[in-house]
Amino acid sequence: MARSKTRSGLIAALDIGTSKVCCFIARPDRSGQPKIIGIGHNMSKGLQSGSIANLDAAQEVVLAAVNAAEKMAGQTIETVIVNLSGGRPESETHTIELPLGSRPIGNLEIRKLNDQKDALLRQAGDELIHTVPLGFRVDQSVGLGDPRGMYGSVVGLDLHFVRTQIAALRNLETLLARCHLEIEETVVTPLASGLSALTPDQRELGATVIDMGAGTTSVAVFHGGQVIYTASFPVGGAHVTRDIAYGLNTSLSHAERLKTLHGSALTSPSDDQEILAVPVIGDEDDANVNHVPRSMLINIIKPRLEETFELIRDQLEENGLSQIGGRSIMLTGGASQLNAIADLAGQMFERPATIASPHGVTGMAQATSGPAFSACAGLLLRAVEQQNDPLSEAMNHIRQSGGRFGRLGAWLKENF
Template identity: 90%
Template sequence: MARSKTRSGLIAALDIGTSKVCCFIARREKGEAPKVIGIGHNMSKGLQSGSIANLDAAQEVVLAAVNAAEKMAGHTIDSVIVNLSGGSPESETHTVELPLGSRPIGNLEIRKLNDQKEAVLRQAGDELIHTVPLGFRVDAATGLRDPRGMYGSVVGLDLHFVRTQTAPLRNLETLLGRCHLGIEETVVTPLASGLSALTADQRDLGATVIDMGAGTTSVAVFHGGQVIYTATVPVGGAHVTRDIAYGLNTSLNHAERMKTLHGSALTSPSDDQEILAVPVIGDEDENNVNHVPRSMLINIIKPRLEETFELIRDQLDEHGLSQIGGRSIVLTGGASQLNAIADLASQMFERPATIATPHGVSGLAEATAGPAFSACAGLLLRALQQQNDPLSEAMNQIRQSGGRWGRLGAWFKENF
């Protein structure tokens, strides 16, 4: 069944990032993509590297974004599905196993594996925010969607966990509590971005999505329709802006403007000939500027981006995910809009790289249809996503296989 939906039939998504806060309110008619009917977004305050640093400031911008979306939609909301950008989320895999006798695998074994999974979750604690059943295994065979009827020595269930630090989760709950909003689900940012930036075929065949935010850069690897790995590095577009401000002795506002208008991830032969005017920091005289070649600006930007991609590449290599993550890299997030960044990513990862915008939702205005809004759109899709992992499908079939007498008969068949 769908994960969350308000009683009024509306879905609300809240993307809280280092540089912006965005709220989408959407309605979904049966058989159609969710249609966004309310949008609110503004610059962030009180956040640092994806985590809440000042509750009062963060509360102000969250309320402003939510109120703007409610006003546009003509409805109020009392709960949201929200992203988590900070907290240093970590992926880990876990397998629960069950020895088999001489009989084929049946519903009883599936139930026992589900019980083992629930026991693991109870022991895991509050810092576990995602649990994804990846597939069943029978002896050496892995990635099975339904092992019932098969024979073997051991049947198992492979699980993907995403853990995060407890404090950022508590701070997020406190922030939304102060805004009188309940939390339907907390979703790590790269998972949300992957749902809107990738097609269903990409998620099934294997794809790697890199969400480039202001305070952090995060990656999610999809395969078999499920997310199998996530990671975050504490480097983002804001670090590039600070590098420019420091290197060119200018203000952060001017540095951001220069990055947006003249920045690039790669150099070109004409960069030395193009001269840029750089206002001096702290000087009120607008005519007092330094003149530098564009190549100087790019030579500040490029090393930081190379460092970011190297950190992500090392994470993928360390976990053996370079191949299973597909033959292409998909970039999204606000910092992915820099000129030639896909070309640099293609060089660094030695495979094609593209920039993706959110899809799967309708009603987005032109200003909110770019890569910077992939996470918020993905949260809407997550709210409506059907639980189609192998364990959920098997358990649903078991629950629907007859009434009380049918289940009693199945129990006798499995046990005698």
């Protein structure tokens, strides 16, 4: 189980994104649910497309967010569980197999599979950020729990790996070290967002989470209670803002305001009649403005979003995940708050799409309870959630079956 603790038993989560940095400090309640007691967040600096571009600037905003959360909580944190938005994470699925004789599957076979898994992890190196055992397989049966006692010709274990660029990890470690913080665990953003955006039933039956940030859009597919695929695309809400600024000849700040107040992912019949005042770039007193119909603004926004959803849809289809990812799309992240974006996603993916806000965490202020804070809330859940996977459960059962002589007796029973 991944835990990020301070000496006082608290847990701390740090979401470092392109547009904002957020720190949540929480204390698990009696049921184990995180209860937030400290919040700090502010606009990002020094980050580009989810990756660190300027260490000094990033250090300044991280320290500000952490200090604000510490002040509110009245505590000092030393370790954090942190997300990774950049680094172009890549998903891989591996299967390790072991031929069987005439005996049923026993502890020896499980240990051998575990040894193969450990050897595979050593071979994978430092680029590996997540390893998720998805389930055992016996011959043609897949997704099994504990297979001990079953018969077959081959027993196997399916593994999901998430790799990332080593430079992104090293830069993140350097940034946090400069802030005098130790990293307890690094979690890819879509996995963190999925933990807070989805219910346990959705994770079990299958769901696709799309986290729409400012600099990146990432996706995670859950099935059988586990994340089985993740991907990231270097396009987000900030790219929409830049498209607006370029298309309407206005500043980035005015483009962001136009997007937030008047933007939409879909057109409506009244858009041509609604006229917007757009300040011209370089005019400091905003005296010089252009007047454009709202339809022009939306016709700039919509193609970029369609392109983003097409990238995700094609990637899911290419990996055979369109059906496994469930019958619904869950959108989260700050850029998912654009008007009618769920309707556009529903059209593109041909299935219902919903905006998901974080849940499973208590004590969230109203200002931090929206989709933009799903990743940070999910990091807290990751810190306290028991990571039950079939291999760990089987190995724990084996370890609890006895000491050295108990294991020796089991080995003799299995082999003679």
